Amino acid sequence: MKSTLNRDQRADALRRMAHDTFDVVVIGGGVTGVGTALDAVSRGLSVALLEADDLASGTSSRSGKVFHGGLRYLEQLNFKLVKEALTERDLMVDRLCPHLVSPEKFLFPFTRRWERPYVGAGVLLYDLLRLTGTRSVKGHRHLTRAGVLREAPALKPNVTGGVQYYDVRVDDARHTMTVARTAAALGAQIATRARVVDVLREGDRVTGVRARDEESGEEVTVRGRTVVNATGVWAAEVQDLAGQRSIDVTAAKGIHLVVPGDRIDSKTGLIVKTHDSVFIIRRWFDYWLMGTTDTEWDHERDDPAATKADVDYLLTQANRLLRTPLAHSDVVGVYAGLRPLVSGKGSAGTTAALSRDHAVVEGPRGMFTVVGGKYTTYRIMARDAVNAAATRLGREVPPSRTERLPIHGAVGYEAMYHQRRALAAESGLDERWIVHLLGRYGTATTDLLDLIADQPSLGQPVPGAPGYLAAELHYAASHEGALHLEDVLVRRTRIFMETPDHGLEAAPFAATVVGEVLGWDELRRKEEVERYRVEREADRRATEALTDAEAVRVRHAVRAGEGE
Ligand SMILES: Cc1cc2nc3c(=O)[nH]c(=O)nc-3n(C[C@H](O)[C@H](O)[C@H](O)COP(=O)(O)OP(=O)(O)OC[C@H]3O[C@@H](n4cnc5c(N)ncnc54)[C@H](O)[C@@H]3O)c2cc1C
Secondary structure (H helix, E strand, O other), X not given: OOOOEOHHHHHHHHHHHHHOEEEEEEEOOOHHHHHHHHHHHOOOOOEEEEOOOOOOOOHHHOOOOEEOOOHHHHHOOOHHHHHHHHHHHHHHHHHHOHHHEEEEXXXXXXXXXXXXXXXXXXXXXXXXXXXXXXXXXXXXXXXXXXXXXXXXXXEOOOOOEEEEEEEEEEOHHHHHHHHHXXXXXXXOEEEOOEEEEEEEEEXXXXXXXXXXXXXXXXXXXXXXXXXXXXXXXXXXXXHHHOOOOOEEXXXXXXXXXXXXXXXXXXXXXXXXXXXXXEEEEEEEOXXXXXXXXXXXXXXXXXXXXXXXXXXXHXXXXXXXXXXXOOOHHHOOEEEEEEEEEEEEOOOHHHHHHHOOOEEEEEOOEOEEEEEEOOHHHHHHHHHHHHHHHHOOOOOOOXXXXXXXXXXXXXXXXXXXXXXXXXXXXXXXXXXXXXXXXXXXXXXXXXXXXHHHHHOHHHHOEEOOEEEEEHHHHHHHHHOEOOOOHHHHHHHHOOHHHHOOOOOOOHHHHHHHHHHHHHOOOHHHHHHHHHHHHHHHHHHHXXXXXXXXXXXXXXXXXXXXXXXX
16 A cells, blocks of 8 residues: 555545445545544544545645644633643654644734733643643743844834744645545545535435546445545535534634745744734744634635735734834735634534534434544544544444554654755755755655656756755655646645745746646646636735625636636
8 A cells, every 4th residue: 555646546546436335434635534534544444535626725725834732722711622732733743743843933022011921821821731741842931122122123122021932833735635645555545626416325324425526527426334524614515415414614714924034034933912813923934924814704615715905904913013014015925714613503412512622423324524623633633533433333443543653754754854964965956955855755755856866857946936846846746646736836835825926937837747747738738827827816816805705706707717
């Protein structure tokens, strides 16, 4: 069994899905779905996972990209959630995916006297709630005014002091894809662009799903002893397919902005309270990522759009803090995501279950909907979903093992990191590139170095996106399940949000490299580039709109070829 995800593996998975009966059929390839697939397959269960679009194409590529305990949940006195999330955060760094994460500093600057005792107590509790006391993620420290301005010279001079603590950066989309690869390596059958269009029942019991292959239009019936619905903001719609809705899911939009690293003179991320939440500026490699907003989204859930009003709001928040204000022209990237906000419907029992931070609800018999929680706690959600599904399998199922299961590329990462100089010398790449690759692929970096050894032109930076190597585009299609240009430029790499032209210059080159792997002819390459261009134009035009409704209308118009 291989950890490779690609077109051939997908075709094979769909063939097997048509013939076998699986212990668990997972709907949804966000972090919750792939986490569920990994949890189930690593307990010895047979697993099929169907994702309507690309891995992580929903909320799981659009988060704030931090494994965190959630300092603000302390204010809501939700100690259980914070403790659980901090334990997970530390586990990611220490064992499960050290190659994909990086502990980052966050500074809470004070301007009022009451803030030091209030925020200081919260941050102290944040550290005390950690069960393991791992050394990989440091604890907090208090800073004087001078200390704050040394750490963050960009701040306005009205600060009186501050407190600094650590949380952990993660590239959410790459992490989700890597969990999927780990599940595939253990035998999970995974198919992207396979949309579940019906849930099958015999009597009161769910027996599988019908899915449409979005590439070929063909339909496949996948038989399952249990089904896990891990579709986030779409969870209630998928319940409807099964004819039994027990939850309502409201979508709350949150957007983030990306600005180049040199626009904010700071050695640390920043966090401040807003009237109803928090505003955070965090390191994103050579950039800053800032967010977020929280507004109800009433439109198509596949397509959340950031508006001018959203961007203005975040720039206003940033400029409350910064000595040198940011302007629209400083923003290189914008993305929007939807939080699934769950409320119960129907029986009292269901509502009680939903009062937890995440919920697993059964209905109809044999189908389990897992929803809520946060990215950081995906492993717990997955474990709970599989525990619930196991009760319907009629046999003994071992407990979850994922706490002890490092994901693809993690084992041996540290040792390989210490060999980075030797790897650079051997491959002829600059050491900076080796560090870059190790932070994205872990020990699978050797796959990329082998590729470059075979095809030296892949060792070149991508024209128009000099932060990436051509080999990464190739590998996205050959090993990471990318089927379209959008998958490569938006999720396997972050070129769309890290380049001022949103990857338009890189797109034709990327289409050539990816097209060689996927067998695209010239027409197909052009179509992929054009589709990518239209999507970026649709995004750009949406950020000129003042309201969500207008943004949606403008996007549709751009896609229909009107008003470009
Ligand atoms: C703005 C914002 C910031 C956030 N920041 C953080 C953060 O910093 N840290 C943190 O811990 N959490 C954060 N979160 C929360 C976190 O992102 C989510 O909890 C998590 O990504 C949800 O993952 P999921 O797999 O449940 O849903 P999703 O990622 O949305 O996955 C659901 C999948 O189901 C698929 N699907 C839907 N219908 C079907 C169908 N019929 N057939 C097949 N597939 C289907 C979709 O295509 C999608 O890929 C943030 C959320 C938002 C919106």
